[in-house]
């Protein structure tokens with residue numbers, strides 16, 4: 001199944017809750033885009049130069065560890081995960097994500113994982129796993145999302161909201177909901193409420209309704 005949505009709409013928290021309830025892993029595609037960004041930044045690559053970015057990726061083997069309680073990304077023995085949600089990665093990641101070679105690098109890693117799993121990101125239900133059994137798309141207003149993200153970042157809510165709006169815009173091409181996705185506005189719901197809606201949708205799907 002797939003859970004896509006805009007930035008900070010709750011994709012990874014909801015995927016983790018759903019994956020735990022179903023006893024399967026989840027895959028965070030965004031963490032791989034973030035790892036690609038970290039490598040490009042560390043190699044001082046021009047983020048718009050696909051050749052330079054792919055050269056950086058070629059020298060950094062990564063492994064996505066799809067733990068249900070939270071994905072981790074490893075580079076040999078180095079756990080990159082704590083560095084992937086930094087402000088500098090937030091700011092650079094959308095430039096990296098438009099590069100077709102980087103999208104192929106991420107998708108190849110995701111497609112190696114044997115199902116069942118919950119895949120979360122932007123284009124899981126449209127491009128990467130178009131035949132997924134059940135698809136969901138999470139939204140919420142920029143203000144609501146910025147307030148939530150402000151719990152996890154040092155910036156204030158206004159700065160975070162501006163950065164989220166900018167990233168939504170840069171990510172627009174790959175972020176269209178699948179035609180067969182159930183769209184959930186998470187604004188009025190707490191985390192358990194969203195997880196409950198997704199699980200109810202999965203049940204309906206399994207019952208063939």
Ligand SMILES: Nc1ncnc2c1ncn2[C@@H]1O[C@H](COP(=O)(O)OP(=O)(O)O)[C@@H](O)[C@H]1O
Pocket residue numbers: 005006007008009010011012013014148149151152186189190191192194
């Ligand atoms: N429905 C919700 N109600 C309140 N807080 C939420 C809800 N969904 C997610 N959050 C919180 O919002 C923040 C962003 O959620 P996250 O799962 O990281 O989103 P995404 O993976 O889409 O970036 C986290 O701090 C998370 O705990």
Ligand SMILES: Nc1ccn([C@@H]2O[C@H](COP(=O)(O)OP(=O)(O)O)[C@@H](O)[C@H]2O)c(=O)n1
Pocket residue numbers: 006007008009011029030031033034093094095097120121122123124167171174
């Ligand atoms: N399937 C995906 C997942 C992420 N991304 C890119 O990766 C970035 C980070 O995604 P994320 O899901 O980790 O982060 P949030 O947007 O939820 O904060 C997005 O802003 C997109 O640029 C993408 O293009 N396609």
